[in-house]
Amino acid sequence: MTWNDFIYLLPEIVLTIGASALLLVPVTGARGTSFSAKWAMLVILLITAGSLIACSHAVETIDQSRQLQAMFALDGFAIFFKLLFIAAIALLVLLSDDFLAESRYSPWEYYSLLAFALCGMMFMASGVHLITIYIGLELLSLSSYILAGFYKSELKSTEAAMKYFILGAVSSGILLYGISLIYGVCGSLNLLDIAAAMSTITNNDALMFGIMLLGAGLCFKIAAVPFHVWTPDVYEGAPTPIAAFLSTASKAAAFSIFARIFYVGVHDFHLYWNYVLATISALSMILGNFAALTQDNVKRMLAYSSIAHAGYILLGVISVNALGLRGILVYSVVYVFANLGIWATVLMLRRNQYAGERVDDFEGLSRRAPLWAFAMVIFLLSLGGIPPTAGFIGKYYLFTAAMKAGYGWLAVLAVLASAVSVFYYFRIAAAMFFSDAEGARLQSSYALAAAVVVCAAGTLLIGVAPEGVLAVLKNCIPGGY
Numbered sequence: 441m442t443w444n445d446f447i448y449l450l451p452e453i454v455l456t457i458g459a460s461a462l463l464l465v466p467v468t469g470a471r472g473t474s475f476s477a478k479w480a481m482l483v484i485l486l487i488t489a490g491s492l493i494a495c496s497h498a499v500e501t502i503d504q505s506r507q508l509q510a511m512f513a514l515d516g517f518a519i520f521f522k523l524l525f526i527a528a529i530a531l532l533v534l535l536s537d538d539f540l541a542e543s544r545y546s547p548w549e550y551y552s553l554l555a556f557a558l559c560g561m562m563f564m565a566s567g568v569h570l571i572t573i574y575i576g577l578e579l580l581s582l583s584s585y586i587l588a589g590f591y592k593s594e595l596k597s598t599e600a601a602m603k604y605f606i607l608g609a610v611s612s613g614i615l616l617y618g619i620s621l622i623y624g625v626c627g628s629l630n631l632l633d634i635a636a637a638m639s640t641i642t643n644n645d646a647l648m649f650g651i652m653l654l655g656a657g658l659c660f661k662i663a664a665v666p667f668h669v670w671t672p673d674v675y676e677g678a679p680t681p682i683a684a685f686l687s688t689a690s691k692a693a694a695f696s697i698f699a700r701i702f703y704v705g706v707h708d709f710h711l712y713w714n715y716v717l718a719t720i721s722a723l724s725m726i727l728g729n730f731a732a733l734t735q736d737n738v739k740r741m742l743a744y745s746s747i748a749h750a751g752y753i754l755l756g757v758i759s760v761n762a763l764g765l766r767g768i769l770v771y772s773v774v775y776v777f778a779n780l781g782i783w784a785t786v787l788m789l790r791r792n793q794y795a796g797e798r799v800d801d802f803e804g805l806s807r808r809a810p811l812w813a814f815a816m817v818i819f820l821l822s823l824g825g826i827p828p829t830a831g832f833i834g835k836y837y838l839f840t841a842a843m844k845a846g847y848g849w850l851a852v853l854a855v856l857a858s859a860v861s862v863f864y865y866f867r868i869a870a871a872m873f874f875s876d877a878e879g880a881r882l883q884s885s886y887a888l889a890a891a892v893v894v895c896a897a898g899t900l901l902i903g904v905a906p907e908g909v910l911a912v913l914k915n916c917i918p919g920g921y
Contacts, residue, residue, distance in 0.1 A: 445508045448499055451492040451522065452562055458484035459555030465548045477540075477547035478887075481533050484555060489526045492519065510630045511569040517769075520916040521565035521696040524773060528689035529558050531780050531894065535787055536681040537887040545590060554685070557583035561693035568704070570619045570629040573697050577615075577661070581608050584690060588678040600677025607660070607670045615657025621650025631705035638708040651706050651713050658701070661694035663743075664750040665723040675743035676797075683739055684783035687746045688776045695753055699768045702757050714758045718850055721758065724751030725857035732864045738786060739797050741864060742779070745823065748861060749775055752838055752854060759841035762917060767837030769913050774834040774902060778822040781895030785816045788884050788892075802868050803875040809882050813872045815896040820865040822899045825858045830902035 446453070462480060496519050504512075532554065540547040556579060563576030585608065589601025623629050625647040626637035641647060660667040675683040706713065728748030735741040753771055756764035788809075789801045806813040822831035835858065842851040902909050 442505045444502045445505050447495055447502060448504055448508060448512060448514050450495050451488050452559055454491050455484065455488045455555060455559045455562070458488070459552050459559060462548050462552035462555060466546055477551050478533055478537055481551040481555065482530065485526055485530050485533070485558075488558075489523065492522055492526070510633075511572045512563075512566050513568045514566060516916040517696075517700070518566040520769060520913070521692065521772070522562050524692060524776060525558055525561045525565070525689055528685075528692065528776050528780065529554055531784075531891050532681060532685050532689065534887040534891040535684055535780070535784050538787065538883070538885050539679060539681050543591075545592075550587070550590065553583045553587050557587070557685075557690070561689065561696075564693050565696045565700075567697065567700065568631050570622070570631070570634075570701075570705075573701070574615065574619065577693075577697070578612065580690060580693060581612065584608075584682075584686060587682045587685065588674055590679050590682060596677035597679065600674045603670055603677075604674045611657045611660035611667065614653050614660075618650045618653025618655075618657060621646050622654065625650065631701065634705045635708060638706060648709070648712055651709060652716065654701070654706075655713060655717065658694060658698050659720060659750075662691055662698065662750040662753065663747050664720050664754065665727050665747065666720075668724070668727070668747045668750075671747060672740045672743040675746075676737060676739045680739070680783065680787055680797075683742075684780060687742060687783070688779045691746065691750070692772045692776055695768055695772050698753075698757055699765060703760065703765055707760050714760070717754055717758045718847060721751045721754035722850060722853055724748060724754070725854055726751075729857045729860040729864075733860070735864070736799050737797055738799060738801070738868070741799075742782065745861065745864075746779075748857060749823070751857070752835065755838040755842040755847070755850065755854060758847065758850075759838075759845040761841055761845055763837060763844060764841035765917055766910075766913055767834065767841050769916055770830075770837055770902075770906075770909065771834035773909065774822060774830040774899070777895045777898040777902075778819045778829075778831060781815060781819040781892055781899065782823075784888050784891040784895065785812055785819070788812060788882055788888055799867055799871050800875075800877065802871040803877040805872040805882070809884070812882075812884070812892060815892050816872065817869050818896050818899055820869055822903070824862045824865050826862070828900070828903045830899045830906070833903060833906045 462477065462484070496514065499514050533551070536550065540550060560576045560579030560583065564573055564580065567573035567576055585601055585605045588604050589598050591597035619629065622634060625641070625644055626634045628634060628637065638647070656667065663671040675687065678686065725748050728744045728746070728751060732741050732744035732748070735744060753768060756768040756771070786797070805816070818829060822829035825831045825835040839851045839854055842854070
């Protein structure tokens with residue numbers, strides 16, 4: 441490794457040092473200092489983002505070593521997702537402020553785990569080698585298992601963490617087995633080398649089985665059917681900010697490696713795997729939306745909604761065209777902002793020390809807090825794909841990409857599934873605006889209010905004036921698309 445390589449890895453190095461420092465603060469006796477864990481985490485995120493932007497310009501004039509080039513890339517695609525991850529974690533810090541103030545658990549360990557998870561996500565976005573991607577994925581997963589069980593004394597939290605860990609370990613084993621089969625046939629784990637090897641192979645059962653296992657492991661990470669069974673229980677049992685993390689930043693990271701692997705590495709075999717993923721996409725949209733219709737628990741409703749959105753994002757994967765890839769990038773941003781906004785609003789509501797976990801907790805919110813009720817409607821409209829919100833732009837790209845790739849039937853199914861989703865999203869809207877009952881008490885804070893405002897502004901801005909975002913995305917598409 442050369443000194444130039446450290447420039448490419450500088451953001452991850454900075455973040456790792458910061459995460460380790462956060463973990464060590466409690467044992468140094470500085471836990472009770474006036475400088476809070478929240479501000480320390482925000483400073484680390486700011487420095488990481490600054491170093492990433494600086495390095496993105498610096499690497500234009502310096503070269504990587506051949507060893508690092510085969511493992512790690514700092515291209516427009518990676519920079520886009522890394523900045524999205526940093527923004528999502530920063531919003532999660534705001535969401536977690538009141539949650540940590542009310543709990544008896546240390547915020548330093550909490551933010552340290554979030555920082556390590558972010559480091560894993562950043563390695564995933566830059567991975568051009570299946571082992572790099574796997575290591576980043578496991579760092580994210582291990583941090584997520586611990587965060588899901590952060591309420592160590594509560595049965596629901598520990599049960600959620602155990603379910604997540606067991607099923608996650610199984611999915612990792614499946615993923616590794618698929619990687620080993622691909623290596624056995626292609627002789628390399630670098631995505632470009634895999635693509636070159638596959639261009640000379642017309643049919644190979646071991647290779648196809650390896651791709652299917654790799655896809656199955658990734659489908660678990662995005663909670664696509666039939667690898668979704670962990671999602672409702674984990675979202676319900678995990679602390680609400682962690683459920684928000686699992687449904688947004690963590691899933692966006694999985695979207696990034698799904699796109700990188702299937703667009704760069706195994707695209708030549710898309711005629712073999714695209715119908716399998718098309719079936720998974722269809723089942724995810726159907727089951728996710730119809731199961732969400734029956735839910736009164738908002739966290740479980742959002743869990744099933746996230747399963748449906750995994751089906752939507754798979755439309756961009758199976759399309760294997762520039763429009764589909766652009767749709768994945770746009771929808772990742774849309775999905776993160778809208779979902780985090782909803783989770784922030786959920787955290788504003790309190791009933792018996794718990795966040796607003798039931799639909800009736802939102803009753804009468806338009807009278808008590810019309811601004812937050814209006815913001816909630818914006819987020820719900822975006823997830824439903826209704827203009828002029830950002831969700832419409834994201835779904836337009838994904839559905840159009842599927843139609844251009846010859847999956848018109850799947851695009852029609854996606855439109856119908858989106859129509860179904862409007863029913864359960866607007867159950868919450870109806871409770872806010874048309875109910876005379878008194879829901880859960882509102883407990884807003886500056887941090888939560890800031891998170892809601894940022895998410896609402898982003899959701900509306902992308903929907904009303906998407907040209908700026910789309911112009912940026914032109915520089916984030918990998919070569920060949």
